[in-house]
Structures are given as C-alpha cells and as structure tokens.
Amino acid sequence: MTGWTKQRVPGMRSAVGDEVVAGVEAFAESWATAIIGTSYVPMTKAEVVDHLRGLTDLLVGALLTEPFRTAAAHEVGIRLVEAHFTGTETLDRTIQLMGDELLGELRRDGDPVLYSRIAALQGALAAGYAQSLRERTLDEQEAIREAVLDARDHAEAALRASEARFRAVFAEAAIGMGISDTDGNVLEVNQSLQDMLGYPASELRQRNLRSLMHEDDVASVWEFYEELVRGERDHFRVEKRFKRRDNQSVWTHLTISLVRDDDGRPAYQVAMVEDVTDRHLLQNRLRYQALHDPLTGLPNRALFLERLGKAFDTSVVSARVGLCYLDLDGFKVINDSLGHDIGDQLLVAVARRLDESVSGDGMLVARMGGDEFVILMEGSTGTQSIVDVADRVLTSLTGPVRIDGHELSVSASIGIVERAIEGTTSADVMRDADITLYWAKADGKSRWALYDPERNAREVARFTLSATMPAALERDEFYVDYQPLVRLEDSKILGVEALVRWQHPEFGRLAPDRFIELAEETGLIVPLGRWVLRKACQQARRWLDAFGDATPFVSVNLAVRQSRDPALVADVRQILAEAALPPHLLQLELTESAIMGTADEPLEALRALSDMGVRIAIDDFGTGYSNLAYLRHLPVHELKIAGSFMEGLRAADGADPVDAQIVSTLVSLAHALGLTVTAEGVETPAQAERLRRIGCDAGQGWLFARPGPPDHIEPLFS
Structure with a gap:
C-alpha cells in the first residue's frame, strides 16, 4: 500500500502504524462486503477490495492528519460514483459502516475528537457522492435535452428515426420525464415519473402541473x-418538492426546458425529474446530528449561535432579546465522586426539566457543553419576562433527581441579559451573560444575577487596577499619607499611622480600600507592604533628625500575607538598619483575625520583632473573634478599637449605653493585660471627652487631623 499509512508510519515498525495498516485492510474488506451487490460494477471482489483499500487510505489519512480537513472524504464520494457504485443502498451502507466500524478497526474507540471528525467525514463523503451523482445525472439530462431539440431540427428524412430514438429514451429513462403545453396541461409522462408520483399516465394527463406543485415552494420557483x-428563458433547474398521490412529499432535482415552434414561439415544456428524497433525508439527518447534543438531544452550541445570529438579523428597530446562561452548581463533585455515567444521566435529567419548564414561540434551550446550558428568548417583552423564565428554571431544579439509587440535589447559577437588539451584537450579549453568570456564582450560587452595566464597569476597573498594579509600583505611583495618634490626656502626638495611597493616571487618587484587597489577591501586597514600610521608616528618620525626643513612632499596617512571609523579620531588620531608625519608633499593626490566626502557627516572627524593640498593635480590635485567654500570651503592645464602636459616642447630648459599655470593657481588658488603647474614628469633641473619661489612652480620627503629607502633620508635633 503506497498511501497515507506508509508515509505516516515509516517502515510500519511502531505499534500505532501496524494498527492503522491492519485497520485499513480490515475496513476495506468490511466495506467491500457491505456494498457488493448494491450497484452493478464490472469488478471482481478482489478488485473491489483493492479499489476500496485506496479510498479507505484517503479517509484514514484525513481522520488522523493535522490539521484536519474533509476534502479527502469529498474526493472519496466522487470516486465511488466514478467507479459506478451508484446503487440506492451504496451510500447509506458506506455512511453507516464509517460510523460503526472505522474507529474500532483503527483501535481508536472512545476518542471524542475522532468521533466528531468521523461525523464531518461522513458529511463530506455524502456531499461528494451527491455532487458527482448529480453531475452525472445532469450530463444525462443534457444528452436527453439535446436529443429532444435535435428531433425538431433534423431534416424530414430523419424525423421518423429521431422520433423513435426519443421515444426509446423517453420511455426507458431512469429519471422521470413529462411533456406539457404552455398552460401546464400534462400531455405525456414516462413510467419513471408515474412511479415517482404514484399516478397512472391516464390520470396525470388530466392534471395541470400546478396541481402537483408543493404549497411550500419558494417564490423563485414560480418566477422561473x-x-x-x-419565453424569457429556455430552461431552469431547481430542487423542489412534489406531492405524491398519497399526499407524501418527494424531493427532486427538476429541470424544465422550453420547446419552441418553427416561429420561435413557446410550444411545449419538457420536464426531467430526478428523485433525491433519500439523499435529502440523509442530509437532514447529518445536519440534525451536527446541530444537536448527542447526550441530551438539546440543540448544541452551533445551533444556538445560529439562532442567536438570526435574532440579531432583523429590521425591527424595537426588537429585544433575552438570554439565560446557566451553570449547574456542584456538578463536578457529583461527576468526580459518582462517576461520569451518573453525571451524564444527571445532565439528561436536567435537560429534560429545562425543556419542560421553558416552552413557547421564540424560546430555545441549548446545551453549550459540560454542565452549561443556555436559554434564548427571541422577541423579549422586557426584563421581567426573562427573569420569570429564570425563576421557573430554578424552581424546576429544586426537586431531587433519583439515579441508580442515588438521590441527587442540584441547583444552578444563572446569568441574565435582556436588552434591545439595536446598538449591541450577539457577541456582546454572550460576553455579558458569561460575566453575569460569574456574578451569580460569586453571590452565593443557586440564584440568578441580572446584568448591571455599572457593576460591570466596576469589575472592569478592578481588573484594570489589578493588571496595572505591578507597573504602578515600579513607576512610583504610590505614596504615603500620615495621620496622627493623639494622647487624649494632653493632646500630645504619640505616633502617626502610615497610610498608602495610589495616584492612578486614569482613575486619580485611590484610597486603600480600592486596591489593598487586589494586592492581597495577586500577591503584590508583600512587595507593596515592604515599599510602604521603607518609606515610613525613612520619613520617621527625617523626623527624628528634626524633632529629636519629640519624634512620634510611625505605625505601619501589615496584611495577612505579609505576616506569613518568612522574610518578614529580616526585611524589618534590614529596613530599620538602612534608615538608621531605632526599633521603638516603629509599630506594626495587624488585624485581629490575622494575629489570632497565629494560634496554630509559630509566633517566632512576632516575638522576634517584639524582642527587637518593634511595637506590635492589634488593629480594628473588637470586630473579630479573639481568644482572650490566648491574647495575654501574644507579644502585643497596643489595641486599636475599631471605629464602628465610636458611632454611639458621637452625639453631644448623650452616648449610646451599649457602645459606651463595650468600649469601656475593651479599655479595661487592655489595661488589665498591660496594653495601651487607641480609639479609631474619633470625629467629635464629645467622642474624645467620653473616651478620655473611660480611660482610653489615645485617639485617631478627623477630629485631630485628616491623613496628609508629612509637612501637613509636622506642625502638630510641637
């Protein structure tokens, strides 16, 4: 064999090559057995096998070669017709055999990519076969037409012979033929046309062509x-349906030619009709398989996108469209733990429920792949209409699904998009539905989320910040503001908190709540925190040089990931050394949840920093879940009470007794543990006075100063 297999597997030494060669041989034998007898072919069986072996070689080459192309299968269909394999069953058996046995003979069962390619090759082979058969038929039709026209043009002496030849061709032709006058009254038909339409010749001669036409014929057929x-055209060819006597439809390739009289006026019509019903049904079946999910029977992604595209191809200005993008919650766990067979059965059950709960004109339920489904509503009347669909879907999934003794609960997250078609595209709708599905999952699953352009703008801005943050650190777009910590007894500045800001070139000045969480998610919080610590220590050193003993300590926040960084102690030691800053002028703030999270982890880092002389503070104390018994063993110097407790102390005419008692208890607890207390969020003199009477050591907030650059804070030091 000199085809693809020898080129693909040189020497035939590999197991894969041997399997391919053996598979080609075996399939060629099976193919020959299947189609011998379906067509009259002047070949022995050995010659048929040899011919089909070469065609099998082409098919296998197309199947296994990258990039995948179907042209070879198209050529195989043509060669079958050229070899006279034109029987009615030849194509059906070939298509069926390809689907049933080819991958098995090649030992490639179970490969979903190859199954998809087999379907494509089946379609290409059928198309090539149909094209070649049609061209062959058209050649025969042209010969017949020329014979008909020749009959008129021959001399009188040859008229009888010409008419005899025509009669022989007309009566014995394998395709249906008929003659009518210019009004469409049938004058003569051959046996093939009688068999095709189910009428005897005597009855057809009493009919008009129009009575045989199908009511669903396209307008262009009648125009032709x-x-x-x-007399404006001499012939035309179309594919159209006729009605049989039993009211069944028969699909045909129809050619009608005009016969003129000696004066050139239209006299007769000659129709040649080829029955292509089987071919048409095969094409429909292949199209259905290409556009439907084989597991659930629902329309697939290709058909959905086709329908979505048609929904946007409208001239109706007010047209709207709605979309539900649905993903099953927890399906992967079921699929992985109970097996893919259970998972497939669950998908079938879900598809059935979706199909039952969504019905009506303009509605389409499709499986996009995996556990994702989509519902298209054409001609939506507004947001509520598609929201109602989503509610019905969620309700339909509430009941358990029983499969092989398992009672499975399933829910779904749904992204909803509903809008006017004008001003948007199908791609925009798909993108926004996918985004909204992600929102539904992020919001807690088993729910729907409606597309919100403002939320999307925030998400896009968030993504932009995340993507530009590394470069922003390199470009020095970050800077540090400072806010004083004031002793309530005498208003002396005890310390200043370093607060990082981002001067973004597009979004302007950004507070920490816009980017700190992003920095933690991306891991950039460690280098950013190290940068803030270095800047704060350098500034503290400048203040020490300027103010001497009056210099306040600088307090720097540590994120959770920073506190877990193995290099934390070394980084702090190095930065203090670089800045020549005494350790007691540095305070590190950790949130309550972060510092309490060290209960099961080594505390060497915090102890090492404390032993070094660095102050440790718990930020936002009272908002987390503190282990008070454990708190006394931590190397902590200060508690900072969360600003949320300050709200009840703000009013000048009296404090909220609950908030006042909470703050008093926290202060007493801290003092009992030997810790100082700073209250955050102090904004009014009444708050400051109540905190002072409670015994709180220091306060921080807008009452004393807003965060600002060093030169705005320095006048407060004196």
Missing part, C-alpha cells in the same frame, strides 16, 4: 416557471 412560459 413564469419566465419560461413567457
């Missing part, structure tokens, strides 16, 4: 016919 009757 009227032009021919008027």
